[in-house]
Amino acid sequence: MATARSMTTTSYAILGLLAIKPWTTYELVAQVERSLRRFWSRAQSKLYEEPKKLVALGYARAVQEHEGRRPRTRYAITPAGRRALKAWLAEPGAGPELEFEQLVKIHFTDSGTKQDILANLAATIEWAHQQNAENLATGRRVLAGESPFPQRAAINHLVGGFLTSYYTMVAEWALWATSVVQTWPDNPTDAQPDPRVVRRIVRDAEALDRLTSTANRRQ
Amino acid sequence: MATARSMTTTSYAILGLLAIKPWTTYELVAQVERSLRRFWSRAQSKLYEEPKKLVALGYARAVQEHEGRRPRTRYAITPAGRRALKAWLAEPGAGPELEFEQLVKIHFTDSGTKQDILANLAATIEWAHQQNAENLATGRRVLAGESPFPQRAAINHLVGGFLTSYYTMVAEWALWATSVVQTWPDNPTDAQPDPRVVRRIVRDAEALDRLTSTANRRQ
């Protein structure tokens, strides 16, 4: 039986989409593909079952519609759903969780070859390029006045700003790492560390420490 | 039965650690906590069962030891394990996958309050501060010549460089977002988008597009 305890972040994410407008499951899948998947990615089959749970909890209701001869279900949020969403938004969320397989491979690359790392870094750059291209297309549509939800523009800018910074950071790091690895000998085990690199990293980390220290922010 | 197909990224990550030196499970857990968990986080119980799978596959062998009266198991990589690891490192890895619950909440904040966002952003900044503090401590130990695996220094710098950039990016974004949201009226629905913000985001995204375009990198 579905209880309020069975609500996961994914459930609330779908509930949040329903708070914007009613969607069919197919539309939900497409919408997640456009936005949420960049920072909360879930398989399509998951998106098909979450709305049913929301209905069972009384947070959404299902309306049967017809597209030509075939039936389809559109989901809409209920007042109880809005209350549940509001309560969840007021709770503190978890910080970013990263899974970065290419970096795992680089981390163990003393068992591999220089070519392996360079190939992985090239893939990382290509990944950032792809993600950013889709993001850029969205940004250009917004500039052209074609946002689907203009009342959400200010919020979307916060998210868009994050994603652009994120992809930029990944790409710049991968380009830097490529330039470093290119100076390595063929066998990664023989690579000599550059002391200037550690010093720069520590200096950057110290700057960040000052930037984020509570005392500093309280001024 | 364990087959080569049952090897996940997590399995290879543990195998990669065994390639550095033999570890007991307890030491593996501690080591993952120090490094891998930042970009490949797994529960402790998972780390206890992976080495057994590696032994079943012939990629590791278990040696019984004694610490005082209690027995413990130390795992070492086998030649077959080294070959499997090498083959895996040569395959292309997956790009970064991010799960960022605080951003999910911000994304749906038109159903919440301005205070909710500000609280989440403060938590994000605090998160970056914490992560960076641990990272900085490691960096300082390296500067002091206290690295546990000096032969891995050059590789560790690549990873350390990524993490510092990552935490910096998260913190700078959260500070920027905080300054933007502070200018909002109390009801997030009434927030007016600043057109300069979109233009800056699009300009940044265009710069990244040029930076990462294949044509550009081929020069």
Next chain:
DNA sequence: TTCTTCATGTAATTAGTTACATGATTGA
């Protein structure tokens, strides 16, 4: 008419987490 894509799902499996359990060691 056939192929492709749109659209809507279900079933089987698994990777991973949470919670529990317990003895050994160490310091107060």
Next chain:
DNA sequence: TCAATCATGTAACTAATTACATGAAGAA
């Protein structure tokens, strides 16, 4: 000798993925 924490695990559960299935609509 008591509490804390070090150290080593297992059992139960679940969130999520992969793979499969199928009919409708539209294009070639």
